Amino acid sequence: MLDRKMIRKDPGRVREGLKKKGVNFDLDAFLEMDEEMRSLIREGEQLKHEKNKVSQDVAKLKKEGKDASEIIERMKTVSDRIKEIDEQIKDISTRLDELALKIPNIPHDSVPLGTSSEENVVVRKWGEFKELPFEPLPHWEIAEKLGILDLAAGSTLSGRGFVVYRNDGALLTRALINFMLDVHREQGYEELWVPYVVTRDCMIGTAQLPKLEDDMYHIEKDDLFLIPTAEVPLTNMNRGKVLDGEALPVKYTAFSPCFRREAGSYGQDTKGLIRIHQFNKVEMVDFSLPEVSYDELETLLNDATEVLERLEIPYRVIELCTGDLSFGASKCYDIETYAPAVDKWLEVSSCSNFEDFQARRANIRFRRKKGEKSEFVHTLNGSGIALPRLIATILENNQTPTGKVRIPRALVSYMGGKEYLEA
RNA sequence: GGAGAGGUGGCCGAGCUGGCUUAAGGCAUCCGCCUGCUAAGCGGUUGUGGGGGCUAAAACUCCCACCGAGGGUUCGAAUCCCUCCCUCUCCGCCA
Structure with missing residues (x-):
């Protein structure tokens, strides 16, 4: 959510932001409604003062x-008028709030201009993918051969897009989660274990709602949502709180499964682990002082890439252009690894700065010193790292001609000393 | 799920037979005074959101709202009525 006063004072800036993100929004109608509401407020408050x-x-x-009967009689009409005005204010204010939730965050000035992912910029590369001296198998074939993935069982249990990991596949998942959480603890994150269903307010707070409702699994009876990422519970941990400025940055990490309906992406990436409805991910969230949040974004990005480097997995970092930025983000880096058999770069992490956009929605503040005014924090988050695509990369890049898969050295101790996945 | 108790300002806690409460009192906070220093004592200060005025912007100032949330009764509601939410205690069910 953007600052209402800022929108009023500097509509040009908002308009430019909308244009950069390629979002259609009738700002003039919004401003007109806003003016109408304020004039009603003025009238109403005058009458209340009299009352x-x-x-x-x-x-x-x-x-x-x-x-006093004469005065009382006169005040009856005043009270009625107040009630009338209050009703109008309430109505217009509800509509205004609904609209305000649909205004996207403004991209940071440093973000490259562009209208689609075509115009994203590669900012960094690490490591090199060695070309395999044989025709690589796609990860789902390797996995089925090794008996570590059971796609049929997944669809029997829950339908297409759900998978079952078996044996060393399950162990590999567990190992990766433990490894990543250990890395992030070292980096100074507090580890949390969070609920996987959250309230509507949480989803609005981190800006998944109202825009992405169709993409979310919704439990109607309780109006709860399955989380699409641990970002939601982690960021909402501090919803409605005023944090101690001296204690910032506050950093959390957690593992969670992530549930996404992937509405509108039917037919894409239907095979294997690339796009599934429930996947595992370790997430990092950072509550930062506004003036250093862009430094924190770089730190967060490095905290994510460190996971890949320790696993000896080459990657590249993409800076998203304005048109590819998500609704709430001001700036965002994607981290991608390459899978040779599917011949695709896979997004395994996304690290974003939301500035005060989520903080306003979720009302997360901080106070620099006692007695001073509270301000909104900046929130950031990043995956560190999403598992299925990482597993796909490991399987496809570390496969041997004999059908075995080499386990990254850093993971061996987490795999009970095992150095290879083999049938 | 059932029964009971309760939700008041940063915290504790009165008010709850509707209008001298524009929320008492205490603690804490910050400022000042006072004592070699500290403690104690004395005086003052202290929230959030919104609208307006003055500003380059603030400071400042005027006003409105806020006693869990939402509705209702009334000229007037923390106080009366209804609905919902949450917390605590007990019971039931359950890994």
Whole structure:
């Protein structure tokens, strides 16, 4: 959510942001409604002021045993008018709030201009993918051969897009989660274990709602949502709180499964682990002082890439252009690894700065010093790292001609000393 | 799920037979005074959101709203009525 006063004062900036993100929004209608509401507020408050004054007079008169019926009669119409105005304000304010939730965050000035992912910029590369001296198998074939993935069982249990990991596949998942959480603890994140269903307010707070409702699994009976990422519970941990400025940055990490309906992507990436409805991910969230949040974004990005480097997995970092930025983000880096058999770069992490956009929605503040005014924090988050695509990369890049898969050295101790996945 | 108790300002806690409460009192906070220093004592200060005025912007100032949330009764609601939410205690069910 953007600052209402800022929108009023500097609509040009908002308009430019909308244009950069390629979002259609009738800002003029919004501003008109806003003006209408404020004029109603002015009128209503004037009448309330009168009401308050006269009420005291009535009390005085009654106390003195005098008659106040004339004033009372007159105030009846004033009260009715107040009620009328309040109703109008409420109506217009609800509509205004709904609209305000649909205004996207403004991209940071440093973000490259562009209208689609075509114009994203590669900012960094690490390591090199060695070309395999044989025709690589796609990860789902390797996995089925090794008996570590059971796609059929997944669809029997839950339908297409759900998978079952078996044996060393399950162990590999567990190992990766433990490894990543250990890395992030070292980096100074507090590890949390969070609920996987959250309230509507949480989803609005981190800006998944209202825009992405169709993409979310919704439990109607309780109006709860399955989380699409641990970002939601982690960021909402501090919803409605005023944090101690001296304690910032506050950093959390957690593992969670992530649930996404992937509405509108039917037919894409249907095979293997690339796009599934429930996947595992370790997430990092950072509550930062506004003036250093872009430094924190770089730190967060490095905290994510460190996981890949320790696993000896080459990657590249993409800076998203304005048109490819998500609704709430001001700036965002994607981290991608390459899978040779599917011949695709796979997004395994996304690290974003939301500035105060989520903080306003979720009302997360901080105070620099006692007695000072509270300000909104900046929130950032990044995956560190999403598992299925990482597993796909490991399987496809580390496969051997004999059908085995080499386990990254850093993971061996987490795999009970095992150095290879083999049938 | 059932029964009971309760939700008041940063915290504790009165008010709850509707109008001298524009929320008492205490603690804490910050400022000042006072004592070699500290403690104690004395005086003052202290929230959030919104609208307007003055500003380059603030400071400042005026006003409105906020006693869990939402509705209702009334000229007037923390106080009366209804609905919902949450917390605590007990019971039931359950890994």
